Structure formats: C-alpha cells, structure tokens
Amino acid sequence: MSLRFFNTLTRKKEDFVPINEREVSIYTCGPTVYNYIHIGNLRTFLFEDILVRYLKYKGYEVHQIMNLTDVDDKTIRNSIQQNVSLNDYTQKFKEAFFKDIQSLNITPAEKYPCATDHIDEMITLIHQLEENGMAYRSEGSIYFSINKFNEYGKLAHLDRDNLKAGASGRVSNDEYEKENIGDFVLWKAYTPEDGDVYWDTSLGKGRPGWHIECSAMSMKYLGETFDIHTGGVDNIFPHHENEIAQSEGVTEKPFVHYWLHSEFLNISGEKSSKSKGNVIYLQDLLDKGFSKEVIRFSLIQSHYRSKVNYSEDILGQAKSTLEGIHHFIQRCQQVDREESLGEPITAIIDKGLKRFEEALDDDLNMSSALAAIFETIREVNKDFDQIGREDVQKIIGFLKRTDQVLGILDFEKSFLEEDIQRLVDERNQARKAKDYHRSDQIRDQLKDKGIILEDTPQGIVWKRLEG
C-alpha cells in the first residue's frame, strides 16, 4: 500500500504524491514566542516530527520550514509590560522553545524563519493583493476582502455568509472599520499601545497582521505551491483559511496540496490553553521524574487526529510500556550464544517491519505500528533461549530501524560500571555456593542503584529501571 494522508481540504484520505518525485516540502506553523510552549503545543510538534521522520524513513528528501511568530498583540503587550525590547522579550522564549524540542528529540527543521525578518516579503505580498483588488485600506490599516476570493472557506468548510460574528467570544465585535466582519487585517496601523514596535514602510507606519507572515515565508522558502502544510486543528480557521486566501489571491495557483492537522490534547477533559490556565509545561513533567523518552512516547502513541485526555495515568502506562521494550533490548544485548536460529527470526522481523510500515503508510496509524513492534517482541521472546548473536543483531537492527521514526529507544545502556559488575560477580559466586542470604542482599543493594537482576537458565541478566 502506498502512503496516504487525511487531507483537511477534502476531508478524505488521499494517496500522497509529492510535486517532485523524491522531495517533500513541508511548512509547519511554529510557536508564537510570548510564553513557554506547553505539552499541547508539543503534541503538535511531535506529530510533525513523526511525519518528517517517516517521510525520511521512506527515502524522501524533506525540506521543512517552521516559522517563529515574534511579533503580535501578545508579544508586544508583554514586552511593554515588562519594559524590555520586543527582541529581548521574544529571544528568551525562542531559546526555551529550542531547548524543549531538543529535549523531546524532535528533528530540527531545515530553517526557523522569524516574522520580524520577513517584513519586506510581507509588504510585497500586500502590495500585490492591493493591485489585484483584494485588499482595501481603512483608517491606516489594510484588510483582505474575503468576498473577492471566491473559494474562501474551502479549507474550514465554512459558509462565508453564515459566520456568526463573535460566537467564539474571543474577539471584540467592534471592528466597524472593516467592510465585512469576515475580513481580516493584512497590515495594522500603528497605535500608541504598540510602543516602539512599528515599521515605517510604503504601506504606512504599522506592523503586519498575523496570517501574512506564513504566506510570505512559506512561499519564499518552499515556492508558490508546496506539498504539505500542518498545524493544530485550531489553525484551520481562521489562520490557514486566510493563508490560502492571501497566497492564492496573489499567485492564482494552489497554495498547498495536503493540509494535515493534529487534534487537541485535553487536560481534565478540556482543551489545554494558556487562556484557560490548564496548561502543563515540559518542565513540570520532568520535575515529577518522568523521563524525556517517556514523555515523548506518551505524546506520540495515539493517533494524531484523535483527542487525547492527558493525565499522569497515561504517563505511568507509557513508562511501563517503554520499560518493557528497554528490558527486551537489554536482554538481547546480553545474549552470548554462538548458534543462531536464522531464518525463523528473519521471518518474524520481516513480518513485523511490513506491518509497521503498512500502519504508518495509512495516515500514520501509530497505535497499529506500535502493535507490530510488540507482536514482534512477543514472537522473539517465545524462542528467546534459542537465539544467538546473529539473531540479536537482526532484532536490534529492526528496533533501530523503527526507532528512526519513533525516536524513543535507548540502545546505549548496555554496560555496567566496574563496581557494579564486581557486585554482580560476587552475587554469582554466592548463589553458586547457595549462600542465598548474601545473594539476596546484593540483589537488594543493586536494586537501590536502579539495577534489577534476573536469574535465567542462561545466566544472570540485568536491566536498568527507567528514569
């Protein structure tokens, strides 16, 4: 089966056919750097990471651009409140963002362009929209007229005439300077509340609207038409809808072929958002002792298009599951048998890999892909006392291959410090002498250090507890 994605534009799963045969261009909406990112944001970034990793796994050359929104109402408001420059204010959160995504092993995008570095490109677009008659000026600001773009609403599947102004309760309903309530701002006239944040340009003194930056930067780096655009479901409307209007309004070409959106992460049954106050930051979970791998796994294990009700239960279950896989890896790495089973093991692995890929091909069905891994492990375990070093190489190879996509496994824990090895040896002697008292004592001692010993027919096997 070929790679398929659910396209928000058509609300269907479609075969993925990139513009260039072996290349994929992706634009992913990044953070607005006015605060630390929370785990809901991270879920979306992780979805995008899995998407990029899997495309690379399939052999595509991936060009991913992720923007940083470093000028908007909130960044301006907060920087003025704190009496620091906009740049100093956003710099702190840019750095925090990179630290967080690195912690969760998210593959870096090719480029992270900032809105403030692309004002010129935005101005060019706005001029073109004015020339096309799609934009109009009002009280120093410039607006996009949605009635001039016939396909407005095609992404969100909203009826232009049926938009209920102010229904979300998010936006004040007093913007009477607009011709149509659905029109959105391209260029915002300067007001005193903006402090020293403004650009003096051919459009007048002011700053860009939110949506225009993504049109400008995506087309600059990926071209007028590119393959995939992603974000959280909340971006579908208005942000992505408006991006389409602005971009296609200028180019009269399809802006994006595949729109992919990840669902929300809820906390206590509700959407997690800074405005509701029910947010969890990565650091909160690290402080509770959950490892980065466990956190990453807990956020990627369910399908990107289903809502997740996040809780410590989920994290606890993720921890146990991951421990199980790592335990398996550690047992494998301690196999020291000359004769290998060969073909039966190869067959198990081939079947597992095929299932894994078929699952991910089908719109990144992660639950099913993980099931393929667990089933493979179970099959191997049935013959575990007969496998040899060559089999182990294949098995570890399989896990490493799947981990190119998952990014959660650690293959480097396979050594013991000298003093610990000495204790293991001593316990071995004690056991041989049937000195179970001393033997159990050492086992308890090692357990305190996070090392679990198991006595198997093939000798002692040890494992480390998950962090």
Place this chain on the structure above:
RNA sequence: GGCGUCGUAGCCAAGUGGUUAAGGCGGCGGUCUGCAAAAUCGCUAUCGUGGGUUCGACUCCCACCGACGCCUCCA
C-alpha cells in the same frame, strides 16, 4: 444559531458489511525459579441507547443521550 469530531474491557487504544473485535498498561490463575524477576500460557469487551437498511452491522442510515471542539490573531 451554524459546522464538525468522538463514545470499543478497570485504564489507554486500533480496526472491519461476515475475522477468534489488534496492541499496551493493570488484575487473576498456571508453568518456570532457592525465593524473586523476566518470559510464556490461559482468563479479563459483543463495540453509548433506541430504531432502520441488509441474508448479515460494532462497521451504513436516522433519532436520542453524553463528551469535546471550531465559528476571525489559540498548537
């Protein structure tokens, strides 16, 4: 008011017009073990409710109940 998603075991979570309804966590019982651990075997769901279509539905349609989301700067 408009649009949409979802409801599968104690918990998490796939999936299909006819299959033994994946997998993970947890629990119970057996095997193994000096004890343990691990592993393995077995058990732990008829798919929100009520109708309809059909030879046959958990899967399609309708209604209802419940949860969640979007409706102009939230991932």
